[in-house]
Amino acid sequence: MSIQHDVVIIGGGAIGCATAVFLRAAGVPRVCVIEPDPTYAKAATPMATGGCRRLFALPENIRMSQFSIEYYKNFAQHVAVDGYAPDVQWKERGYLFIGGPQHADVLEQNARVQEAEGVKIELLDRAAIAARYPWMRNDDLALGVLSPEDGWLDPNSVLQGFRHKAQATGVTFLRDRAVDLYVRGRRIVEIELASGARVRGDHVVNAAGCWSASIAKLVGVDLPVNPMRRFEHYVELAHELPADMPLIKDPDRLIIRPEGKGYAVGLVKSDEPRGFNFEVEPSWFQDVVWPACAARVKAFEELKLVREWAGLYDECELDGNMILGHCEGGPENFLVACGFSGHGLMHAPAVGRGLAELVVRGRFESIELTRMGYQRVIEDNPYRERGIL
Numbered sequence: 532m533s534i535q536h537d538v539v540i541i542g543g544g545a546i547g548c549a550t551a552v553f554l555r556a557a558g559v560p561r562v563c564v565i566e567p568d569p570t571y572a573k574a575a576t577p578m579a580t581g582g583c584r585r586l587f588a589l590p591e592n593i594r595m596s597q598f599s600i601e602y603y604k605n606f607a608q609h610v611a612v613d614g615y616a617p618d619v620q621w622k623e624r625g626y627l628f629i630g631g632p633q634h635a636d637v638l639e640q641n642a643r644v645q646e647a648e649g650v651k652i653e654l655l656d657r658a659a660i661a662a663r664y665p666w667m668r669n670d671d672l673a674l675g676v677l678s679p680e681d682g683w684l685d686p687n688s689v690l691q692g693f694r695h696k697a698q699a700t701g702v703t704f705l706r707d708r709a710v711d712l713y714v715r716g717r718r719i720v721e722i723e724l725a726s727g728a729r730v731r732g733d734h735v736v737n738a739a740g741c742w743s744a745s746i747a748k749l750v751g752v753d754l755p756v757n758p759m760r761r762f763e764h765y766v767e768l769a770h771e772l773p774a775d776m777p778l779i780k781d782p783d784r785l786i787i788r789p790e791g792k793g794y795a796v797g798l799v800k801s802d803e804p805r806g807f808n809f810e811v812e813p814s815w816f817q818d819v820v821w822p823a824c825a826a827r828v829k830a831f832e833e834l835k836l837v838r839e840w841a842g843l844y845d846e847c848e849l850d851g852n853m854i855l856g857h858c859e860g861g862p863e864n865f866l867v868a869c870g871f872s873g874h875g876l877m878h879a880p881a882v883g884r885g886l887a888e889l890v891v892r893g894r895f896e897s898i899e900l901t902r903m904g905y906q907r908v909i910e911d912n913p914y915r916e917r918g919i920l
């Protein structure tokens with residue numbers, strides 16, 4: 532005998548747990564999250580850098596960041612239960628995108644969109660960059676865009692906070708793995724779990740991150756989403772940089788931000804072979820990331836590599852953006868939330884709210900997110916961010 536739920540969510544990372552919280556807040560009584568690993572050893576969420584930015588070019592991404600960042604700033608109140616109010620350690624020190632002459636036009640065009648969306652930004656020419664960040668190399672730069680109200684937080688506190696809130700508000704968590712989905716007519720009627728148990732849901736949400744394409748395949752839906760390894764490194768310097776340093780993102784996809792006594796750094800390797808590979812390659816830091824850091828900020832010439840790890844992006848191969856909502860041609864009670872391509876943590880609250888609206892009201896209400904849907908996959912019609920990511 533399988534247990535009936537209103538919504539079954541496959542995957543209990545930031546996206547699955549946030550969705551569960553928003554569904555309960557919207558009054559959906561029976562919500563179930565299937566998550567095989569409550570230690571989250573391989574999940575993307577706890578591996579993330581924690582950056583949250585409004586510096587996008589697509590209105591949907593900007594609007595999702597605006598809602599989510601405000602939500603995170605008050606996260607403790609949103610998810611507080613019985614005296615438990617996790618501190619996500621929000622650091623509002625800004626995001627700084629920098630670019631050379633070849634990037635200036637795109638950065639400026641994006642800045643116009645950001646301003647039109649109400650994002651507070653500052654455009655900095657090379658002289659302004661030199662004056663404000665004298666410790667950063669600037670001779671190759673033409674423009675910087677600073678979003679001073681962006682910042683970063685602790686990804687694991689977000690995950691635990693959402694999970695705790697979901698549990699406290701009556702969401703059922705099954706420590707199990709979805710292994711098969713049974714379809715009758717146009718609906719998923721049952722989900723088989725690795726333990727042999729079965730569950731049923733009026734709606735089934737696929738929030739399985741890097742594993743979401745294999746879940747979708749079970750119901751004949753092809754998702755262009757693959758695991759893409761991404762390294763993260765924590766280093767300490769002999770001489771610390773000013774404490775108000777923002778998160779810096781340069782055109783080579785190098786990211787540097789302060790973290791505790793040191794710095795979290797990473798450089799996205801876009802041509803990384805896809806697959807479930809969690810191995811750390813020390814040569815990537817030695818040969819690529821360290822030289823890139825030292826070239827940008829001289830203080831990184833002398834550093835101590837304290838820790839490094841590999842996590843996986845659920846990379847959307849179509850256009851680097853999420854795929855959200857129902858899948859045209861698939862079962863009508865099947866929804867997906869995946870393909871976040873490195874932005875899922877910062878957008879989790881907006882995604883959770885959007886999915887709850889779809890389930891309860893049948894449409895996106897707070898932010899129109901239809902362009903992020905599966906239709907564009909069917910039409911092979913990418914909806915890309917413009918410029919550096």
Ligand SMILES: Cc1cc2nc3c(=O)[nH]c(=O)nc-3n(C[C@H](O)[C@H](O)[C@H](O)COP(=O)(O)OP(=O)(O)OC[C@H]3O[C@@H](n4cnc5c(N)ncnc54)[C@H](O)[C@@H]3O)c2cc1C
Pocket residue numbers: 541542543544545546547565566567568571573574575576577578579580581582583707708709710738739740741742746761762763841842843844845868869871872873874875876877878
């Ligand atoms: C190194 C790195 C840096 C990043 N930096 C940032 C950043 O700065 N800002 C940002 O916004 N994002 C960042 N991201 C991306 C972000 O971490 C992800 O987009 C986000 O965490 C995705 O959450 P999720 O819940 O979809 O996936 P996950 O956290 O991976 O959760 C998916 C869950 O599904 C479960 N699952 C798998 N198979 C099944 C099954 N068959 N049945 C049931 N459950 C299953 C897994 O166990 C897993 O816990 C980064 C990612 C990495 C790897």
